[in-house]
Each structure stands twice: as structure tokens, then as C-alpha cells.
Amino acid sequence: MLAYDLHCHSRYSDGTLSPAELVARAAERDVKVLALTDHDDVAGLEEAAQAAAQYGIEFINGVEISVTWRKHTVHIVGLHIDPQNPALVEGLRSIRSGRRHRAELMAESLARSGIGGVLEGALRYASNPEMIGRTHFARYMVEAGHCKDVRSVFNRYLVKGKPGYVPHDWANLQDAILWIRGSGGIAVLAHPGRYTAGRKPMGRTTLLELLQEFVDFGGQGIEVVSGSHTPPQYAEFARYAKEFGLLCSCGSDFHGPEESYRDLGRLPDFPLECTPVWTSWEAAPA
Numbered sequence: 001m002l003a004y005d006l007h008c009h010s011r012y013s014d015g016t017l018s019p020a021e022l023v024a025r026a027a028e029r030d031v032k033v034l035a036l037t038d039h040d041d042v043a044g045l046e047e048a049a050q051a052a053a054q055y056g057i058e059f060i061n062g063v064e065i066s067v068t069w070r071k072h073t074v075h076i077v078g079l080h081i082d083p084q085n086p087a088l089v090e091g092l093r094s095i096r097s098g099r100r101h102r103a104e105l106m107a108e109s110l111a112r113s114g115i116g117g118v119l120e121g122a123l124r125y126a127s128n129p130e131m132i133g134r135t136h137f138a139r140y141m142v143e144a145g146h147c148k149d150v151r152s153v154f155n156r157y158l159v160k161g162k163p164g165y166v167p168h169d170w171a172n173l174q175d176a177i178l179w180i181r182g183s184g185g186i187a188v189l190a191h192p193g194r195y196t197a198g199r200k201p202m203g204r205t206t207l208l209e210l211l212q213e214f215v216d217f218g219g220q221g222i223e224v225v226s227g228s229h230t231p232p233q234y235a236e237f238a239r240y241a242k243e244f245g246l247l248c249s250c251g252s253d254f255h256g257p258e259e260s261y262r263d264l265g266r267l268p269d270f271p272l273e274c275t276p277v278w279t280s281w282e283a284a285p286a
Contacts, residue, residue: 125139211240
């Protein structure tokens with residue numbers, strides 16, 4: 001099992017735990033190297049780093065950037081970033097600035113379907129109001145009795161073709177990679193097995209085109225072992241990593257004890273042909 005978890009979320013984006021609580025849970029589950037990768041925000045990194053030092057965990061500054069690519073929403077994880085880098089800070093601020101307006105439009109759409117008061121309810125779940133998003137809406141809708149759990153919400157609402165869905169343009173792929181690389185970080189394509197075209201998985205041709213553009217713009221890694229991938233997908237994305245010369249990353253994509261595909265840590269080993277992403281920093285001179 002891998003002792004690395006390089007993709008997880010705190011209350012500063014759409015997780016349910018504080019950064020310190022998240023680190024404590026990682027320590028309980030024998031994680032040795034942890035990256036906090038909140039969506040479009042780095043505000044939780046200092047708290048997480050302080051907690052990691054207390055537990056003897058090696059901490060990696062991270063972020064997960066929301067990207068619009070050909071009308072698809074994809075996510076790029078940045079590892080070993082400098083959270084003070086001006087271009088990265090401004091880029092993330094620009095992404096966050098559009099979230100509140102989108103949330104208002106989502107609430108209006110749900111209200112037209114007879115579900116009112118959702119924005120106010122969702123904001124109670126958003127520790128960081130700048131980061132209000134679909135997961136906060138989903139948690140309130142479960143509380144209000146509209147669905148039994150968060151996954152059920154996303155089957156009936158908030159996705160394309162359903163009430164509450166609002167399209168949104170995030171960062172473009174090239175900019176996101178430039179912000180990460182410019183801050184000294186490593187750009188990793190997050191959970192590629194989750195990307196869809198409508199309600200179907202993204203086709204192989206489209207995925208290959210995404211990977212080629214990602215590499216052309218300076219992308220360096222791909223999540224092979226992810227909390228939302230199946231064992232056959234580990235092998236599939238390991239093959240793509242080899243084909244495109246990408247480093248292999250891993251992460252639970254943990255959001256909270258009751259909501260995640262997988263808990264923190266204890267991820268299965270990479271397929272044998274993988275070159276782990278951490279070789280890029282462990283081999284660097286001190």
C-alpha cells in the first residue's frame with residue numbers, strides 16, 4: 001500500500017474537516033506524505049503544514065485548479081507549489097470570483113423546480129463563502145430531505161440537463177499549468193477516469209487529445225491511483241502515463257468521512273511500469 005496521499009480537501013473548499021482535522025485523520029491512517037489540494041484556494045495550507053509537522057508527516061503544498069477545456073470541466077492538481085506566487089494567487093482569485101454568481105443562478109434554477117432557500121442553506125456548509133459550490137448545495141439538499149445522500153443529489157440535480165445545473169467557464173488549461181509551473185510546482189491531471197461527455201465517460205479520442213494538449217502546455221503528471229478509479233483504470237492510466245511520458249500520482253480525493261469514494265491513505269500500489277511523481281522532488285538537490 002502507498003503511504004502517499006496527494007489529493008484531498010478541507011473546509012477551505014468543499015471538504016468537511018478543517019486542515020488540522022484532516023492531517024490528524026491522515027496520521028491515524030499511516031499517511032507519511034500528504035498534499036492538501038483544495039479547489040482554487042491555498043488558504044488552508046499553513047494550518048495543515050503546522051499540523052503535519054506535529055505528526056511527523058511530510059507535507060506538500062498543493063491546489064486543485066478548475067479548468068474549462070472544450071466545454072468539459074477538468075481539474076489540474078498542482079504539487080509543491082509556492083502559495084505566495086503572485087501569478088498563482090491572482091489566477092486563483094479570478095476563479096473564485098465567479099463562484100458566488102454561479103451559486104445564485106443555481107439557486108434560481110432550483111427554485112423554479114420548487115426547491116427554495118437553497119443558497120442560504122448551502123452557505124451554512126461553506127466555511128469559505130468564496131468557495132460556494134455544488135457540494136455545499138448537495139449537503140443542504142440532503143439536510144432538507146430532498147435526497148437521501150450527496151450522491152443521490154448529483155443523480156437528480158446540479159448536473160447537465162438537471163435542475164440546478166449552471167454552466168461556467170473556469171480557467172483555461174494553458175493558464176492553469178503556467179500558474180503551477182511558474183510557482184515551482186508540478187502539474188498533474190486529476191482523476192482522468194471521472195471526466196464525462198454528457199452523462200457518458202469521455203471517449204478515448206477526446207481523452208487522448210486532452211492528454212496531448214496537457215503535455216504540450218507543460219503538464220507533467222497524471223493521477224493513476226485515485227479514489228474514484230477502478231483497478232482496471234489504474235492499468236489504463238498507467239499505460240497513458242508511459243505513452244505520454246508522464247509521472248504517476250495518487251490520491252484519495254477525500255472530502256469527508258461520509259462522502260468520499262475512499263478514505264485517506266492506504267491506496268493500492270501503482271502498476272509496475274509507473275514512475276512516481278515524488279521521484280521528481282526526492283531526487284532534487286537539497
